[in-house]
Amino acid sequence: MSTSLVTAPLRAAAFRLSRPSSFAKTSIQLRQRSVSCRVSRGSSSHRDSNSFAIVTNAAITPAHAWPRTASVSTTIRLATSPPSSSASDPPKPAIYQPPTTGLISHLPSAFIPYAELIRLDKPTGTYYLFLPCLFSTLLAAPLATPIASASTVVTTSALFFLGALIMRGAGCTINDLWDRNLDPHVERTRLRPIARGAVSVQQAIPFLGAQLLAGLGVLLSLPTQCLWYGIPSLLLVTTYPLAKRVTNYPQFILGLTFSWGAFMGFPALGIDLLAPENLHLTLSAGCLYASCVAWTVVYDMIYAYQDIRDDVAAGIKSIALAQQAQAKAFLSAVAVLQVGLLAGAGVFAGAGPVFFVGSCGGAAATLAYMIRTVDLHSVQDCWRWFKNGAWVTGGAITVGLLGEYWVRCEQLGEMERTLIDE
Structure with missing residues (x-):
């Protein structure tokens, strides 16, 4: 599939979306299942036998402001969906770093x-x-x-x-x-x-x-x-x-x-808290x-x-x-x-x-x-x-x-001093 075949329908879609109150940025995804596609750019290629997503990011301006030679930048990437998390999922990979500070770092x-x-x-x-x-x-x-x-x-x-x-x-x-x-x-x-x-x-x-x-x-x-x-x-x-x-x-x-x-x-x-008194x-x-x-x-x-x-x-x-x-x-x-x-x-x-x-x-x-x-x-x-x-x-x-204990100690000391004076 050539790049022009991909970008042509995207450019048309972008023109239809363009209005005076245009979007600042749009992302268009096309998915195709059960089709094997290869898009080559230079020496690199991407293949997926189940699905692929074409994500296009373009700054959309009103149609009359577009130059006749305007082009749309395309990027091809694989589309994958992250699995949902549950208690039965395998645990996340642990990346442990030994402590470098604190008391136990010296052990x-x-x-x-x-x-x-x-x-x-x-x-x-x-x-x-x-x-x-x-x-x-x-x-x-x-x-x-x-x-x-x-x-x-x-x-x-x-x-x-x-x-x-x-x-x-x-x-x-x-x-x-x-x-x-x-x-x-x-x-x-x-x-x-x-x-x-x-x-x-x-x-x-x-x-x-x-x-x-x-x-x-x-x-x-x-x-x-x-x-x-x-x-x-x-x-x-x-x-x-x-x-x-x-x-x-x-x-x-x-x-x-x-x-x-x-x-x-x-x-x-x-x-003794159990004593009746x-x-x-x-x-x-x-x-x-x-x-x-x-x-x-x-x-x-x-x-x-x-x-x-x-x-x-x-x-x-x-x-x-x-x-x-x-x-x-x-x-x-x-x-x-x-x-x-x-x-x-x-x-x-x-x-x-x-x-x-x-x-x-x-x-x-x-x-x-x-x-x-x-x-x-x-x-x-x-x-x-x-x-x-x-x-x-x-x-x-x-x-x-602590304040209550100190006051009680002072009161006891005062009582003892009073008894001694008497």
């Missing part, structure tokens, strides 16, 4: 996949697991008998942070083992160590056992009573990854898991736990919006999908519930104004600002708020609890 190459498996390079999850432990420690500290010293609060919090670091890593390992056939189909997770084959299942299971033993060691470093409070959480840690397969609200199950530390600060400082403290710990569950739903729903498109293709359930039509209204309602439950924890614990203004007021202000400004359609913005929310909202709650 031996053999250790890097395991460091990535426990998300050592992404510590935000550790902070979210640690903060409920810190909240309960600070809430319980002025209620202990005698009042917990600052050194005891610091030591207990440090043990909780170490435990959070270990158990968050164990939770990530469990999650990646459960999701090893789903992660390759999600853009954000397809290069995780198990998904890309850097760590096998046979290697991950003994590694998980070592993590759980290390976590047990930290738990045994706390008062014995903490052991009986901590062990039940292992059931939640193990089963949470399955929630996304059976419910649209796996973030709620994650909240039950990540918020367990809201109970742990009380027995760590010698307060401590019923008000049991209710306080329960409200704090429920508040942290609600907080988890808020921040993890924002986190889930990073994967909302891939989750549809992979068949993963998510609160982001379930509440997509009224996302910010739902987030606002859960945030109000969170602050209300936090206030309830303070009421049952006999907290003062510093707690209600600092912790409750700070949480309300930071959550309102985050929900109003977060762009749920932006992966980068969702990640930014998830990453910073730990220390924006979590930091506000911590500052209020």
